[in-house]
Each structure stands twice: as structure tokens, then as C-alpha cells.
Amino acid sequence: MPNKKKKKDKLSFELKNLWTVYSQTEEKTVMTFADEYKAFLKLVKTEREAVDFFRENAKKAGYKCAVSTGKSGKKLYYVNRDHAIAIVRKGKKPVSQGVRIIGAHLDSPRLDLKQKPFFEDSNLSMLKTHYYGGIKKYQWLSRPLAIHGIVIKGNGDKVKISVGEDPGDPVFVIPDLLPHLAKKVQYSKGVSELVSGEQLKILAGQKEVKSEEDKKKLTSFLLELLHSRYGIVQEDFVSADLEVVPADDPRDVGFDRSMVGGYGQDDRVCAYTAFRGMLDSPQLKYTSIAFLIDKEEIGSDGATGAQSNWLADIIADLLQREDKVSDHYTLSRTMHLSEAISADVNAAVNPLFKEVHDIDNAAISGYGIVITKFTGSGGKFSSNEATAEFTAKIRNIFNKAKVQWQFGELGKVDEGGGGTIAKHISKWGIHTIDAGPGLLGMHSPFEIVSKADLWETYKGYSAFFSAE
Ligand code: MN
Ligand code: MN
Numbered sequence: 056m057p058n059k060k061k062k063k064d065k066l067s068f069e070l071k072n073l074w075t076v077y078s079q080t081e082e083k084t085v086m087t088f089a090d091e092y093k094a095f096l097k098l099v100k101t102e103r104e105a106v107d108f109f110r111e112n113a114k115k116a117g118y119k120c121a122v123s124t125g126k127s128g129k130k131l132y133y134v135n136r137d138h139a140i141a142i143v144r145k146g147k148k149p150v151s152q153g154v155r156i157i158g159a160h161l162d163s164p165r166l167d168l169k170q171k172p173f174f175e176d177s178n179l180s181m182l183k184t185h186y187y188g189g190i191k192k193y194q195w196l197s198r199p200l201a202i203h204g205i206v207i208k209g210n211g212d213k214v215k216i217s218v219g220e221d222p223g224d225p226v227f228v229i230p231d232l233l234p235h236l237a238k239k240v241q242y243s244k245g246v247s248e249l250v251s252g253e254q255l256k257i258l259a260g261q262k263e264v265k266s267e268e269d270k271k272k273l274t275s276f277l278l279e280l281l282h283s284r285y286g287i288v289q290e291d292f293v294s295a296d297l298e299v300v301p302a303d304d305p306r307d308v309g310f311d312r313s314m315v316g317g318y319g320q321d322d323r324v325c326a327y328t329a330f331r332g333m334l335d336s337p338q339l340k341y342t343s344i345a346f347l348i349d350k351e352e353i354g355s356d357g358a359t360g361a362q363s364n365w366l367a368d369i370i371a372d373l374l375q376r377e378d379k380v381s382d383h384y385t386l387s388r389t390m391h392l393s394e395a396i397s398a399d400v401n402a403a404v405n406p407l408f409k410e411v412h413d414i415d416n417a418a419i420s421g422y423g424i425v426i427t428k429f430t431g432s433g434g435k436f437s438s439n440e441a442t443a444e445f446t447a448k449i450r451n452i453f454n455k456a457k458v459q460w461q462f463g464e465l466g467k468v469d470e471g472g473g474g475t476i477a478k479h480i481s482k483w484g485i486h487t488i489d490a491g492p493g494l495l496g497m498h499s500p501f502e503i504v505s506k507a508d509l510w511e512t513y514k515g516y517s518a519f520f521s522a523e
Contacts, residue, residue: 070419070422070423070459070461071422071459072421072422073421073422073423073459073505073507073508073510073511074311074313074421074507076459077507084510085506085507085509085510086312086506088506088509088510088513089307089315089506089509089510092315092324092327092328092509093305093306093307093315093317095108095323095327096305096315096317096318096319096320096323097304097305097317099319099323100163100201100203100220100298100300100301100318100319101165101203101204101298101300102138102139102161102162102349103137103138103204103205103296104203105140105161105323105326105347106134106137106138106139106140106161106347107137109132109140109142109326109330109345109347110132110134110140112330112334113130113132113140113142113330113334114132116130116334117130118130118131118132118142118144119131119132120132120133120134121133121143121372122134126376127145127376127377128145129144129145130143130144130145131143133369133372135349135358135359135365136358136359138161138162138349138350138359139161139347139348139349139359139365140161140347141344141345141346141347141365141366141369142330142333142344142345142347143342143343143344143369143373144333144336144339144342144343144520145339145342146338146339146340146341146342146343147338147339147340148340148341148342149377149378150342150370150373150374150377150378150389151374151377151378151380151385151388151389151392152341152389152392153341153389153391153392153393153394154341154342154343154344154370154373154389154393155339155341155342155343155344155393155394155395155519155520155522156343156344156346156366156393156394156395156396156480156485157325157329157332157333157343157344157345157346157395157396157398157516157519157520158346158347158348158361158366158395158396158397158398158476158480159322159323159325159326159329159345159346159347159348159398159399159491160322160325160326160347160348160349160350160351160352160361160399160476161322161323161326161347161348161349162187162188162349162350162351162352162353163188163300163318163319163321163322163323163352164186164187164188164189164190164321164352164498165186165187165188165190165298165299165300166184166185166186166187166190166195166200166255166257166298166299166300167184167185167186167187167296167297167298167299168182168183168184168202168204168292168295168297168298168299169182169183169184169185170292170293170295171183171289171292171293172184172292172297173277173278173289174256178261179258179260179261180258180259180260180261180276180277181256181257181258181259182227182256182257182259183253183256184255184256184257184299185252186252186255187298187352187353188352188353188498189352189498190498191246191247191498191499192247192249192250192251192252192254192255193231193246193249193250194499194500195229195255195500196229196230196231196250197228197229197230197231198228198301198303198500199219199226199227199228199301199302199303200219200226200227200228200229200257200299200300200301200302201217201218201219201220201224201226201227201299201300201301201302202216202217202218202219202227202297202298202299202300203216203217203220203297203298203300204216204295204296204297204298205295205296205297206285206287206291206292206294206295206297207291207294207295208286208287208288208291208294209288209290209291212286214285214286214287214291216285216297219302220302226302227257227258227259227299227302228257228258229250229254229255229256229257229258230258231250257299259277260276260277260280300318300319301318301500301501303317303318303500303501304317305317305318308503312506313421313505313506313507314420314503314504314505314506315503315504315506315509316501316502316503317501317502318500318501318502319502320400320494320502320503320504321399321400321494321497321498321502322351322398322399322400322491324400324491324492324494324504324509324512325398325399325400325491325492325512325516326345326347326398328398328509328512328513328516329345329347329398329516330345330347331513331516331517332345332513332516332517332519332520333345333516333520335517336517336520336521337521338521339520339521340521340522340523342373343520344366344369344370346366346369346395346480348360348361348365348476351399351475351476355476355479360479361476361479361480362479366480366483367386367390367483370386370389370390370393371386374386374389387483387484390483390484390485391484391485393483393484393485393486394445394448394485394486394487395477395480395481395485395486395487395488396449396487396488396489396490396516396519397439397475397476397477397480397487397488397489397490398489398490398491398512398516399475399476399477399489399491400491400492400493400494400497400504401418401425401427401463401465401489401491401492401493401494402417402418402463402465402466402493402494402497403417403418403419403420403492403493403494403495403505403508404417404418404419404420404493405495405496411466411467411470411471412466412467412470413464413466413467413468416462416463416464417463417464417466418461418463418493419461419493420493420495420503420505420508421505421507421508422459422461422507422508423458423459423460423461423507423508423511424453424458424459424460424461424490424491424492424508424511424512424514424515425460425461425462425463425490425491425492425493425508426446426449426450426453426460426461426462426463426488426489426490427462427463427464427465427488427489427490427491428440428441428446428462428488428489429441429464429489430465430472430473430474430475430477430489431472431473431474432469432471432472432473432474433469433472434468434469437474437478438474438477438478439477439478439480439481439487439489441477441486441487441488441489442486445486445487445488446488448486449488449490449519452518452519452522453515453518455518455522456514456515456517456518456522457514458511458514458515458518459511460490460511460515463493475489477489490512490515491512492504492505492508492509492511492512493505493508
């Protein structure tokens with residue numbers, strides 16, 4: 056636990072509450088940066104929306120689509136199926152001397168609509184969902200929800216859908232059971248069985264019906280509405296990516312407005328700070344990649360996940376553009392000379408559940424970006440562990456740039472655990488370490504980050520990109 060020492064002690068590793076460190080001017084900068092971050096969080100609630108945001112802002116900053124520009128540009132971006140985006144900025148050194156990568160993920164835990172979502176009962180129209188990623192199901196009950204995504208119609212047209220965000224929009228909800236009748240159905244069960252995956256159906260409408268025959272019209276009423284508004288029919292839902300997310304806006308948390316609360320901060324807080332770090336950094340020594348990937352929450356599988364070859368494909372393409380050489384040897388040598396931060400969130404100590412942490416090795420909210428040497432669970436299983444040498448390098452980069460950092464492990468030994476994309480980056484021979492801010496209420500519909508940690512994370516990623 057960081058302690059308040061009166062005298063500076065060269066031997067001990069002292070951390071400070073960042074709010075006692077910032078000058079008035081810096082605090083103002085921190086708050087402004089957080090406001091810009093909140094605007095991003097409000098706009099972006101899915102991986103597709105994140106790709107749109109980063110693509111548009113990269114374009115504004117002079118970045119060109121790599122596929123449509125054959126030339127070796129200084130600022131490029133690559134998009135993978137509108138689910139992942141990599142933004143590349145050329146450094147002074149040739150690509151073959153290695154690249155710098157910050158890898159974050161754009162997907163967050165949520166509920167996806169099923170491909171045949173329609174369900175009706177008790178005069179209510181509901182939509183079936185299949186949850187995505189690690190959620191505590193009960194947290195999604197009785198709270199306003201929005202639907203975001205796209206539908207591809209039979210004729211190939213793409214229809215964008217976003218309902219529940221504008222103040223005038225309707226919202227959706229999974230109604231919880233009243234306490235009066237919960238005695239047997241809920242109170243006798245463990246938290247994980249309070250509500251089942253199949254029970255996560257969202258309330259989507261109602262029509263007064265009197266006869267049995269009319270009851271059947273509930274679905275068609277909803278379908279008619281969807282058809283008149285979006286021109287979509289039932290079959291179109293099969294070719295759709297529709298995500299149910301919390302309808303709430305991000306908000307300041309606390310009287311002092313020191314924190315940001317909002318959905319999807321795991322891991323868009325790292326994607327945003329990595330992107331800003333890349334754009335705002337002065338001239339870079341090494342070619343740098345903000346690698347913003349999909350599917351982390353479900354194991355990084357698939358063509359848009361970090362287990363795909365996409366990172367290698369991008370580096371091969373960069374080598375080809377520059378040197379007209381991208382053979383296996385050149386590519387693997389480049390990989391071994393490359394360095395990466397796996398930019399993901401850690402668990403900040405929650406005073407209500409302190410017992411899950413070894414406090415000496417846990418992240419404290421408001422004490423800076425968290426370096427995590429290894430993730431995994433049950434004896435570091437399934438983890439990339441950064442070498443002591445590379446950990447030292449990152450620590451020195453942060454120290455030199457006056458970034459306040461702390462060390463954090465995800466919980467006590469054998470308490471649980473989790474992974475990041477670190478192991479999927481390091482498998483290529485790339486030196487990789489985890490670093491990102493600590494969150495409170497991670498994976499909940501309202502995650503909380505300290506604005507100070509947000510700022511130190513941005514500073515840390517900027518320092519990594521521009522380091523010698
Ligand atoms: Mn994450
Ligand atoms: Mn996560």
C-alpha cells in the first residue's frame with residue numbers, strides 16, 4: 056500500500072496520490088482531456104463505432120487508407136472488416152529495425168441480439184439475446200438499454216441502427232423480478248444463477264390484444280414497425296450485428312469530478328489514449344502502430360482477433376512498401392526487434408471487496424498507469440510474462456517522461472485471473488508488456504476510471520511511442 060512518507064527515501068518505492076502532485080494548470084489539462092474522452096465514450100459503444108471514430112479522426116489528421124494508397128506514406132491506417140483498425144505512423148528508422156506497437160481492444164462485454172430474436176409472451180414483445188464476453192448477468196436487469204449495429208438486407212444494402220441514445224428515443228429493458236416474489240426463484244440461488252443466459256430477453260414492445268388470434272400479431276406488429284422505419288424484414292436479422300448496450304451517457308463521478316463512469320471503458324480507455332498518444336507525439340524514432348483489435352473478450356479468436364495473422368500482415372505490408380522485401384526471414388527479424396505494450400485495464404482496489412487483492416501488489420485508483428508484468432491465472436498459467444529487461448526498459452521510459460506508474464497484479468494468487476492480447480503479440484517474438492489504467496467495476500455496465508490514471512496512461516503511451 057502506498058504510504059505517506061514525510062521524508063523522501065531513496066530505497067523505498069514511493070507512490071503519490073496524483074491529485075496532490077498536479078499543479079493547477081496540469082489539473083485543468085487533466086480535466087479537459089477527460090471531457091474529450093467522455094465525448095468519445097458517449098459516441099462509441101461498439102467496436103464498429105470505435106473503428107468509425109478512429110478512421111474519421113485519423114483521416115482528419117492526414118492518415119491515408121493503406122489499401123487505397125499504394126505509396127509508402129508517412130501516415131497510414133488499415134481496417135479489418137470494420138471491426139478492427141491499425142493506425143501506423145512512420146518513424147525515422149526503417150521498419151526493418153523494428154516497430155513500436157500499442158495494442159488495445161475495441162470490443163466490450165454486451166448482449167448480442169440472436170439471429171431469430173423475436174419472442175412474445177403475456178402481451179409483451181421481447182427480443183432474445185446471447186451475451187458476449189464475461190458479464191455478471193444480474194447487472195443487466197432493470198436498466199435502460201440501447202440497440203446499436205447494422206443489418207444487411209436481402210439486396211445487400213447496409214442499414215445502421217442506433218436506438219436508445221437520443222433523449223427522445225425509447226429504450227429497452229430486461230425486467231427483473233420484484234423482491235416480493237423472489238424468495239424461491241432468486242434468493243435461494245447463487246449470484247451466477249440469479250438469471251440465466253436465456254432469460255436475458257429485452258422488452259421491445261406491447262400491443263393490446265384480446266383474442267388468441269391477435270396475440271400472434273405481436274411479432275408482426277413489431278416487424279411492421281421495423282419495416283416501416285428501416286425497411287428490414289425478419290430474415291434480415293440473420294445477417295445482422297446488433298448489440299444491446301447500456302443506454303446511459305458517461306458521467307463524472309464524485310463531488311470533485313475526479314473520475315469518469317461509463318460503459319465500455321475496458322478497453323476503449325486504452326484504445327483512446329493510444330490513439331491520442333500516436334497523433335499527439337512529436338516525430339517518432341521507430342515506426343509505430345496503434346493496433347486496435349476485436350474479439351479480446353471472447354478469446355481473441357477469428358479474423359479480427361489478436362490471434363489472427365493481421366499484425367504480421369500489416370508489418371509485412373510496411374516492409375514491402377518500404378524495402379520491397381517481406382520474406383519470412385525479414386519479417387521475423389523485424390518482429391524480434393519490435394516492442395509492444397498490451398494496453399488493457401487492470402482491477403483497481405475496490406474498498407468494498409479488498410480481500411481479493413494482495414494490497415502490496417494491487418493497483419490503486421489515482422496512483423497512475425499500472426504496469427502488469429504478467430497476467431493469467433492459477434500460477435501464471437496462460438500468460439505472457441514480460442522479461443525483467445523489458446520491464447526495466449518500460450519503467451525507465453515512464454520515469455524519464457515523468458509518468459507516474461505503479462505495479463499491479465490482477466488479484467491474489469489463485470483468486471481468479473484473466474488475460475489480455477499480450478500473449479498473442481509476444482508469440483511473434485515481439486517484446487511485450489501489459490500496461491493500462493485500473494478500473495473499478497470492470498465489465499459492469501458502468502465502469503469507473505480515475506481521470507488522473509487516464510491522463511498518466513495517455514502520457515505513458517505517448518512516451519512509449521516517442522521513446523528513443
Ligand atoms: Mn480488456
Ligand atoms: Mn475485459
